[in-house]
Amino acid sequence: xxxxxxGGAGFIGSNLAAYLLGKKHQVVVLDxxxxxxxxxxxxxxNLNLQFIQMDVRDRKIEKVIKNVDIIFHFAGMxxxxxxxxxxxxxxxxxxxxxxxxxxxxxxxxxxxxxxSSSSAVYENEKSFPLTEDMQVNPTLAYSLSKKSAEEICHxxxxxxxxxxxxxxxxxxxGPHMDFRRPNPPxxxxxxTCLLRDRVPVLHSxxxxxxxxxxxxxxxxxxxxxxTNTNAxxxxxxxxxxxxxxxxxxxxxxxxxxGKEKIKPIxxxxxxxxxxxxxxxxxxxxxxxxFVEDEVHRYTLASIKKAKKLLHWDPRVSLTQGLKRITEFAxxxx
Numbered sequence: 055x056x057x058x059x060x061g062g063a064g065f066i067g068s069n070l071a072a073y074l075l076g077k078k079h080q081v082v083v084l085d086x087x088x089x090x091x092x093x094x095x096x097x098x099x100n101l102n103l104q105f106i107q108m109d110v111r112d113r114k115i116e117k118v119i120k121n122v123d124i125i126f127h128f129a130g131m132x133x134x135x136x137x138x139x140x141x142x143x144x145x146x147x148x149x150x151x152x153x154x155x156x157x158x159x160x161x162x163x164x165x166x167x168x169x170s171s172s173s174a175v176y177e178n179e180k181s182f183p184l185t186e187d188m189q190v191n192p193t194l195a196y197s198l199s200k201k202s203a204e205e206i207c208h209x210x211x212x213x214x215x216x217x218x219x220x221x222x223x224x225x226x227x228g229p230h231m232d233f234r235r236p237n238p239p240x241x242x243x244x245x246t247c248l249l250r251d252r253v254p255v256l257h258s259x260x261x262x263x264x265x266x267x268x269x270x271x272x273x274x275x276x277x278x279x280x281t282n283t284n285a286x287x288x289x290x291x292x293x294x295x296x297x298x299x300x301x302x303x304x305x306x307x308x309x310x311x312g313k314e315k316i317k318p319i320x321x322x323x324x325x326x327x328x329x330x331x332x333x334x335x336x337x338x339x340x341x342x343x344f345v346e347d348e349v350h351r352y353t354l355a356s357i358k359k360a361k362k363l364l365h366w367d368p369r370v371s372l373t374q375g376l377k378r379i380t381e382f383a384x385x386x387x
Contacts, residue, residue, distance in 0.1 A: 056080040058122040061129030061157060062109050062185065063090025065230050066170065066223070066272060069317045070126060072097050073273040084108050084118055085129065089315070094230045110151035113158070116236065120162040124280055127155050128170045132200075135327040136346065137196035138340065144154040149206065150198035156210045156218070166217040166286075168279050170348050173224040173293065173353055175201045183356035186222070186263070186289045196346065201278035202281075204289070211287045219253075219285045221275070224293030225354050231383040236329040241376075244304055250313050254318040257349045260301035265293040265353045266374035271368040275360060284363040293355025294368045308382025310380040 056072055059069045062083030067090065071081050080102045097103050106118055110129045119125065130148045131137050133225060137144040148204040152169065159167050176184045176194040192198050195215040207218045225239075234240035248253040248287055279285045308314050324342040326349050327333060360366045370378075 055124060056082065056122045057126065057280070058082045058084060058119060058125045059126045059128060060084045061090060061127075061223060062096050063087060063092060063105075063164040063171075064128065065094070065228075065232055067126070067128040067267065068094035068096075068230050069228065069269050070128070070273055070276055071095060073102050073277070077277065079255065082106065082118060082122060082303075084110070084115065086110075088373070089232070089235075090259040091133065110153055111146065113154065115154070116158045116162065118163065119155070119158045123162055123165055125155065125159055125167045126166055126170070126276065127152060129155075131171070132172070132196065133235055133237055134174070134194060134196045135330045135333070136235070137199065138194055138327070139330040139333055143203070144195045144199050149202045153206050156206060158215070160210065160214050160216060162264065166280070168219045168221065168276065169207055170201065170220045171220050172197070172200045173222050173291070173355065176353070177351075181351065183295070183354045184291065185356045185357055186291055190347070194348070210288065214300055214332050216301040217286050219279050219287070221279070221292045222289065222355075223272065223351055224265040224267050224291065226267050226269055226272050226292075228379055229386075230324060231379070233387065240300065241303065241307070244307055245311075246387055248278065248313045248385060249387050250314060251313075251316065253316060254304070255321055256300065256304070256318045257321050257361065258300075258323045259320060260318070261299055262302065262350050263297035263299045263352055264355075265296065265355045266298050266303070266372060266375070267292060267294045267368060268370035268378070269371050274369075275366045276362060277295075278364050278366055281288045282364055288359070290360045290364070291355040291357055292360065293353075293357055294372070295355055296372070297352065297354045298372050299322060303372070303376065306376045307380055308378060311384075315357060328377075
């Protein structure tokens with residue numbers, strides 16, 4: 055099968071490309087390399103891999119899409135403070151880009167599109183575990199852009215009877231996580247600090263908990279979604295169904311690296327996004343309570359739906375996953 059991955063040079067996309075190549079699929083990676091990196095594509099010399107540098111908003115992607123069977127639409131901006139700092143670009147990439155991919159997929163009669171949404175759409179929910187049937191109402195730019203893109207998916211499902219699967223990914227971690235951006239993912243950040251004997255600066259007291267899911271489990275559910283008839287036009291949470299605290303994660307990673315003596319510094323939660331000072335300037339600055347809420351956010355996915363319809367169950371424990379990503383970081387960071 056010939057499969058297109060937009061954003062395929064990013065974290066999840068590049069891992070998926072390698073996984074699908076291992077399953078003998080033909081893979082086309084489309085990425086403008088603004089947030090992705092060619093070095094993430096470790097199989098660049100594989101004859102079944104084609105890389106195309108192009109933006110998902112470009113209408114010329116039709117010449118790429120018309121020749122594939124399945125699309126994984128993973129391209130997008132996903133750093134919360136970066137998205138909040140540039141909402142116009144965020145909506146252009148995440149919403150207009152999605153509309154462009156879906157419209158061209160419609161014209162080209164693509165059999166299925168699998169869209170990568172986010173647990174961020176549950177931003178203002180206070181009831182746990184989080185279920186797919188909740189009436190989500192996010193407010194931050196990134197979260198709102200993902201919710202808007204989901205609505206476009208629903209419109210194409212209803213208006214054109216297209217087959218579109220939506221995955222709401224929770225906190226995915228594993229090899230090729232981005233550690234270069236100003237606000238990198240937490241695990242990437244602490245690995246980078248500890249490997250360089252730097253003291254990590256964390257926010258709050260470290261007791262906040264998130265649902266962490268290892269990349270290998272994500273790849274399995276992606277593969278299932280290619281052909282599983284139960285997935286048609288469904289929205290699924292993709293998480294572990296367990297919440298782990300920042301302190302718990304830090305202690306395990308530090309122990310694996312033999313860096314237990316390095317203790318993190320804790321700053322005020324409101325300072326988390328201070329690397330984006332434009333957010334807090336002018337007459338109408340971003341209210342700090344939104345940043346604090348993001349720091350303290352608790353996430354816990356209900357994965358009953360994916361278990362029931364897709365017969366998918368995460369297999370990699372937090373302990374196993376952290377050991378794997380630590381071993382990768384030692385060799386590559």
